[in-house]
Amino acid sequence: MSVKIRHRTAITEVEQIFFNPASSQRDGDYRVKLPAGAVMLDVAVSKRADQWMTGSAKPIAPAETLVTDGSFFQIGEGEFGALITALPPAAEIGVRMTYAQTLSDVGGRRLYRYPMSGGTRAGDFELNLRVLDANARLRSGWDGSWERLQFVVRKSDFLPLSDFVAEVFPAKADEPLFEVEKDPGDRASFLLSIPLQNVLRQVSGGGARATEPAVVFLLDMSASMDSSKIQVLKTAFASLFEKLGDKTRVAVFVLRGDVTPLDAEGLAPMHEKRRKNFLEAISRLNPAGATDLGLAIEKATVLIPNGEGMILYVGDGQPSRGPMISAQLASRLAMSSPAPLFTSIILGRPGQRNILEPLGRTWFVEEVGELSSRVIGLLQELESAAFKDIKVNLGPKVSRLTPARTPTAAPTDTLFLYGFSEKELPKSALITGFYATRPFSLEIPLSPTVTSDVSVLRKLWAASRLKDLIARGSGFEAIAQLALEHQMITPYTGYSFVYSGQNPDNTQIPSSIYQEIPRLPEYEFAGLRNLPPSSVSGLSLPDLAPPVQDFSIETYYRILLANDDRREAVDQCYQRKAVFAPMAGGVVTFEFTVDIDGRWKKIERKSATITDAGILACIERALRLAPPLPAPPMGQPVTFTHAFSFASSGQVLPQECSALSRAYIEDRKRAWRQKMPLGGSAYQAENLWKSAEAACELESWTDRRAFLEIMMQKMTDVRQKLAFALLLAPEGTAVSMFIREHILRNVKTPDEARWVVQHLSLHGGQLFGAFLVELDRWYEKDGKKLTPEAVSTGVLEIAQKWQRLDPNNAALTLFVMQAAIRAGLPDIALRWGSELLSRNDLTAGQREQVAELFMTMKQPILAQLAISTSVEMAPHDPWTRKRLGDFYRRHGLHEDASAEYAFLAWLLPQAPEPQVLIAETFLTRGNWELGLQTYEHLLQKQSFTVARHLFALRLAQLSGRPEIPPAQLRARVRRNGLLDDTGSVL
Numbered sequence: 001m002s003v004k005i006r007h008r009t010a011i012t013e014v015e016q017i018f019f020n021p022a023s024s025q026r027d028g029d030y031r032v033k034l035p036a037g038a039v040m041l042d043v044a045v046s047k048r049a050d051q052w053m054t055g056s057a058k059p060i061a062p063a064e065t066l067v068t069d070g071s072f073f074q075i076g077e078g079e080f081g082a083l084i085t086a087l088p089p090a091a092e093i094g095v096r097m098t099y100a101q102t103l104s105d106v107g108g109r110r111l112y113r114y115p116m117s118g119g120t121r122a123g124d125f126e127l128n129l130r131v132l133d134a135n136a137r138l139r140s141g142w143d144g145s146w147e148r149l150q151f152v153v154r155k156s157d158f159l160p161l162s163d164f165v166a167e168v169f170p171a172k173a174d175e176p177l178f179e180v181e182k183d184p185g186d187r188a189s190f191l192l193s194i195p196l197q198n199v200l201r202q203v204s205g206g207g208a209r210a211t212e213p214a215v216v217f218l219l220d221m222s223a224s225m226d227s228s229k230i231q232v233l234k235t236a237f238a239s240l241f242e243k244l245g246d247k248t249r250v251a252v253f254v255l256r257g258d259v260t261p262l263d264a265e266g267l268a269p270m271h272e273k274r275r276k277n278f279l280e281a282i283s284r285l286n287p288a289g290a291t292d293l294g295l296a297i298e299k300a301t302v303l304i305p306n307g308e309g310m311i312l313y314v315g316d317g318q319p320s321r322g323p324m325i326s327a328q329l330a331s332r333l334a335m336s337s338p339a340p341l342f343t344s345i346i347l348g349r350p351g352q353r354n355i356l357e358p359l360g361r362t363w364f365v366e367e368v369g370e371l372s373s374r375v376i377g378l379l380q381e382l383e384s385a386a387f388k389d390i391k392v393n394l395g396p397k398v399s400r401l402t403p404a405r406t407p408t409a410a411p412t413d414t415l416f417l418y419g420f421s422e423k424e425l426p427k428s429a430l431i432t433g434f435y436a437t438r439p440f441s442l443e444i445p446l447s448p449t450v451t452s453d454v455s456v457l458r459k460l461w462a463a464s465r466l467k468d469l470i471a472r473g474s475g476f477e478a479i480a481q482l483a484l485e486h487q488m489i490t491p492y493t494g495y496s497f498v499y500s501g502q503n504p505d506n507t508q509i510p511s512s513i514y515q516e517i518p519r520l521p522e523y524e525f526a527g528l529r530n531l532p533p534s535s536v537s538g539l540s541l542p543d544l545a546p547p548v549q550d551f552s553i554e555t556y557y558r559i560l561l562a563n564d565d566r567r568e569a570v571d572q573c574y575q576r577k578a579v580f581a582p583m584a585g586g587v588v589t590f591e592f593t594v595d596i597d598g599r600w601k602k603i604e605r606k607s608a609t610i611t612d613a614g615i616l617a618c619i620e621r622a623l624r625l626a627p628p629l630p631a632p633p634m635g636q637p638v639t640f641t642h643a644f645s646f647a648s649s650g651q652v653l654p655q656e657c658s659a660l661s662r663a664y665i666e667d668r669k670r671a672w673r674q675k676m677p678l679g680g681s682a683y684q685a686e687n688l689w690k691s692a693e694a695a696c697e698l699e700s701w702t703d704r705r706a707f708l709e710i711m712m713q714k715m716t717d718v719r720q721k722l723a724f725a726l727l728l729a730p731e732g733t734a735v736s737m738f739i740r741e742h743i744l745r746n747v748k749t750p751d752e753a754r755w756v757v758q759h760l761s762l763h764g765g766q767l768f769g770a771f772l773v774e775l776d777r778w779y780e781k782d783g784k785k786l787t788p789e790a791v792s793t794g795v796l797e798i799a800q801k802w803q804r805l806d807p808n809n810a811a812l813t814l815f816v817m818q819a820a821i822r823a824g825l826p827d828i829a830l831r832w833g834s835e836l837l838s839r840n841d842l843t844a845g846q847r848e849q850v851a852e853l854f855m856t857m858k859q860p861i862l863a864q865l866a867i868s869t870s871v872e873m874a875p876h877d878p879w880t881r882k883r884l885g886d887f888y889r890r891h892g893l894h895e896d897a898s899a900e901y902a903f904l905a906w907l908l909p910q911a912p913e914p915q916v917l918i919a920e921t922f923l924t925r926g927n928w929e930l931g932l933q934t935y936e937h938l939l940q941k942q943s944f945t946v947a948r949h950l951f952a953l954r955l956a957q958l959s960g961r962p963e964i965p966p967a968q969l970r971a972r973v974r975r976n977g978l979l980d981d982t983g984s985v986l
């Protein structure tokens with residue numbers, strides 16, 4: 001590797017030589033991660049001796065087979081990959097890449113780091129580093145020698161245990177540096193770097209001023225947060241609350257339907273009693289409701305005085321109510337001047353660009369330790385005052401300056417700005433912004449320094465410009481055009497390598513890798529960029545009638561005995577011996593009698609093909625100690641037989657673990673992606689699960705979750721996902737719940753929604769259908785003879801007996817709630833309604849019924865929490881939005897109804913119906929002027945007969961009101977031509 005450091009820019013060229021020991025051609029899979037902020041300049045590949053081919057940038061496209069010699073592409077933030085095809089047998093293959101990075105001045109030095117720690121063993125390693133600044137000194141912890149003004153390190157059979165780090169001590173540090181290209185012509189590209197330590201000395205007269213940190217936590221506990229994310233959030237903040245000192249001013253808001261504070265103290269220091277209350281409150285919360293992030297930011301911004309603090313959001317980054325695009329959220333943050341720092345920590349892997357990135361720094365974490373350390377690090381940064389909203393003005397001759405604005409920066413940071421100057425170079429720079437909540441303005445003189453690294457300057461400018469475009473939400477065309485013009489690698493473009501033969505128009509990438517590349521959301525309508533991206537749309541679940549079939553309680557009991565919680569103890573009796581000696585398997589049949597209270601009345605073994613007395617005795621003991629079955633709803637003992645089958649154990653433990661089981665999780669995930677084809681079947685995924693499990697690759701829950709995420713992404717048919725859930729049901733509750741949650745959160749079409757409801761029995765299934773039949777029989781036989789009060793009580797008793805068979809059956813639970821209210825027992829309804837709040841598998845109608853029942857019980861907060869959960873699960877489903885707006889309007893919540901109808905109009909900008917709903921809501925709440933104006937604007941844009949007739953009807957209804965002048969109504973009638981079609985209106 002060769003490193004050249006000139007001023008504050010380091011250019012690194014890395015040449016790696018690999019050897020293919022096989023006697024045949026094979027494909028090579030390459031991965032590399034650059035230092036933070038580094039920009040890839042070019043990449044070359046060599047498959048023949050000293051014949052290097054440089055890649056050319058093209059739009060990326062998925063392909064099952066590559067016809068080129070290789071592809072180089074971006075797979076994450078600073079992470080790149082390559083696929084090099086047909087590596088020559090028993091020969092060397094080379095990869096050469098060049099990248100540039102900027103170096104900040106910290107304490108009079110510039111730190112250069114080359115990441116190597118944890119890398120693989122290298123046969124030979126050589127590093128050449130040269131500093132091109134006059135009178136600069138160099139220091140490194142690695143042993144090396146000076147050869148021809150270069151620092152050289154050579155090693156053989158080298159296993160890197162640490163990164164290579166070099167410190168450069170320039171003759172002048174912490175001063176602005178204005179680098180301009182040599183021989184520019186009419187337009188000169190430049191790089192302006194301004195150490196903020198120098199700015200700090202002039203605006204504050206000294207070092208960083210310590211401030212009392214203030215932070216407002218926004219904790220997302222909405223329904224879209226799955227169980228694993230909720231567990232990470234709760235565990236991390238339970239530990240964090242214990243560590244927070246009494247000098248930190250803290251406020252905590254929970255986003256759960258509404259935005260509610262965790263206590264009434266506001267922004268206040270942490271003390272022991274408050275810490276205990278926080279821990280108790282957060283432990284009791286379960287996910288439910290929608291996410292109104294705009295309202296949360298608004299409340300937090302108002303709470304922080306003079307913007308002197310930080311808003312820290314932790315969640316999945318998916319708002320579902322209120323503002324839902326970056327610009328709208330930023331407007332809430334700008335209510336304070338200066339605005340407080342905004343930082344978001346997203347629970348999960350980086351995927352598509354998050355809408356919170358333009359608001360401030362965004363981090364992605366998956367584990368408890370990652371979340372805790374990230375929050376603690378941010379609080380430590382907050383202890384010193386920071387710069388905010390920094391802007392640099394270089395005069396009218398400078399164009400295409402990037403970045404245009406720096407939202408936040410620490411006093412130890414260095415600003416790097418790129419742009420072009422027309423003919424005359426600027427003599428000074430005006431820096432404005434806020435420091436320690438006080439505005440400042442500082443003009444600094446500029447003295448140009450000529451540089452010959454013109455191509456590097458232009459690529460650094462292009463990289464910064466691409467970040468601006470991405471932060472603004474620019475579409476594919478703008479980003480790809482700039483990337484292709486400057487030969488940049490982005491989520492949309494990559495390098496293609498061709499020695500000879502076909503040269504396609506795209507950079508071909510295997511479909512399995514293409515699917516994982518984080519891209520901007522793909523908008524459904526290119527001309528309407530304010531519409532929601534189709535890639536994040538979802539549908540609510542429809543209401544279907546349960547199947548009405550003959551129901552057998554005996555069959556239902558057999559299903560319960562085969563479930564994991566009861567079957568596990570029985571299987572352990574067999575597996576304890578089968579692990580150490582091959583077993584032929586067999587079947588053991590028992591006869592059971594369940595008493596009227598659900599307890600075992602009889603357990604008798606009828607037959608067995610397994611002869612081991614120890615196993616048989618263990619099975620019988622496990623059955624007697626198992627939890628009792630639900631009581632028979634008919635009130636009579638039930639006798640039935642059930643057979644437990646055990647498969648042949650085959651190979652016995654111990655077995656050999658694969659080499660992949662000792663690899664990093666990222667390497668395992670890459671291998672799993674390649675093994676599972678896109679659009680694969682449930683049986684393929686099950687076989688891969690069994691193979692990985694046998695090879696010790698799924699030892700921890702982190703491993704299993706990563707495997708399941710890949711399999712669910714690869715299976716594009718929801719029916720295959722549902723079958724996969726059934727095949728992996730014996731693997732335990734955690735696996736089943738993870739697959740179930742993934743399916744429920746990724747319903748895309750009406751057909752998929754129907755399949756999910758039917759397969760998962762969300763309509764109540766056969767059990768609910770049998771209950772309705774039994775209830776009809778009871779009413780015809782006995783219920784007709786009773787008083788209405790006695791009928792209500794009897795219905796409740798019958799419903800409760802059937803619900804005990806399956807307490808998780810939402811349809812039965814909802815029926816129990818309704819029966820309890822009719823029987824005058826609202827406490828029972830309230831208890832079961834609270835249980836349903838945290839469920840994410842309710843259909844749209846069930847969720848609305850829960851909300852209506854809460855309103856009947858005078859619980860409006862719980863009702864809004866229940867109904868808003870529907871939009872959290874399907875934020876861009878128009879019917880879900882309309883259902884929510886209708887609910888608010890029915891109950892007089894006209895402001896909320898208007899907000900939902902306005903969002904519906906945003907979803908469907910060409911449809912007239914949302915405008916009619918908005919107009920009707922205005923009229924209902926008494927705002928007749930806005931209601932009539934909405935009707936008029938709608939009729940001016942398009943002809944909609946229903947709207948025209950409703951408009952005429954509302955005008956007629958408003959006539960005669962003393963507060964409305966008749967002349968205005970007559971003018972509206974004439975202006976809109978309503979007299980021309982009086983007959984059709986009538």
